Amino acid sequence: MNSPPPRIAVCASERPEAQAARERLIGLYGSVPEAEADVIVALGGDGFMLETLHANLSRRTPVYGMNRGSVGFLMNDYEEDGLLERIVAAGRAVIHPLQMDAWTEAGQAQSGLAINEVSLLRQTRQSAKLKISVDGKVRLEELTCDGCLVATPAGSTAYNLSAHGPIIPLDARMLALTPISAFRPRRWRGALLSHRAKVEFAVLEADKRPVSAVADSLEIRRVVRVAVKERRDIALTMLFDAGRSFEERVLTEQFTA
Structure with missing residues (x-):
């Protein structure tokens, strides 16, 4: 029938x-x-x-x-x-989308979901300074850059690719951690992470070098800390x-x- x-x-x-x-x-x-x-x-x-x-x-x-x-x-x-x-x-x-949890200078906490990527971006003419941890371990003490992003496989061909990040097959169960115009360390090109990885960004000198966090179309300004993880349940x-x-x-x- x-x-x-x-x-x-x-x-x-x-x-x-x-x-x-x-x-x-x-x-x-x-x-x-x-x-x-x-x-x-x-x-x-x-x-x-x-x-x-x-x-x-x-x-x-x-x-x-x-x-x-x-x-x-x-x-x-x-x-x-x-x-x-x-x-x-x-x-x-x-x-599967990413969950972004962001904390601002004012002490507010906000969350959002990103299908493509979570991006941290400098808000002013001055570069951003970020400390990056993966699964609770500091992997980069200081990244001076225009920003940094975590991309899903579906989002790896979007902003991530424009920032010279890797393209990830949909079934690879990986995430791309990609810098945006890295100044120091200049030769750092990012990392491929397990989809189970939990990435945390700490904004250094946040008062002097403000940073915004973006989950697809949701933007949160003047963040001091951002945590990113995959929502496999969605x-x-x-x-x-x-x-x-x-x-x-x-x-x-x-x-x-």
Whole structure:
């Protein structure tokens, strides 16, 4: 007996082309509320894919993205024909976010989840100074830099790659610890860590060299300490067209000049 077609909820970024595509797809396939959907169809770019995944953290509904934005590494090609069949045949990429716990100069504690990366960034013209510990052991007494980040495998092709960090296959169970414009030690290029590693940053000279911490789109300013760990208990699912898996995209990226 054939299974019923998946119930989809169609959402879109604010870009005019995404909104127009949403109206066309709803006319062709309909759309249910996100709370009732088997799959969410997200129309936009990679940023909107992250927004959609964050918005569905509690339900963890699989998300099938189609590119109607400027960057589409996390998206499928936009095609209107055969959408439900494509969704049924799609492969799954399961990702686990990072949890960021940050403490500010004012003594406030805030937390956030990051699907791509947690970044520490200098706030002023002066470089940041960071002490880095892994699993409770200090590994770098002082890193002078523009910043530093911890990236998931899914996020390793984003900001991490631009900062010359390594690309990590999705099933590698590793995290990338990557400096951003390191000044001292100048030749330190970062580290590959187990996905179980707990990374802690202490901001040195925080009053003179303020630093912000960013978990995807959440920014916390003037932090003094930031702890980062993977949330293996949270599993988020992206769907990719058959033959164009996320793993294949990551592999192809490593052979792109």
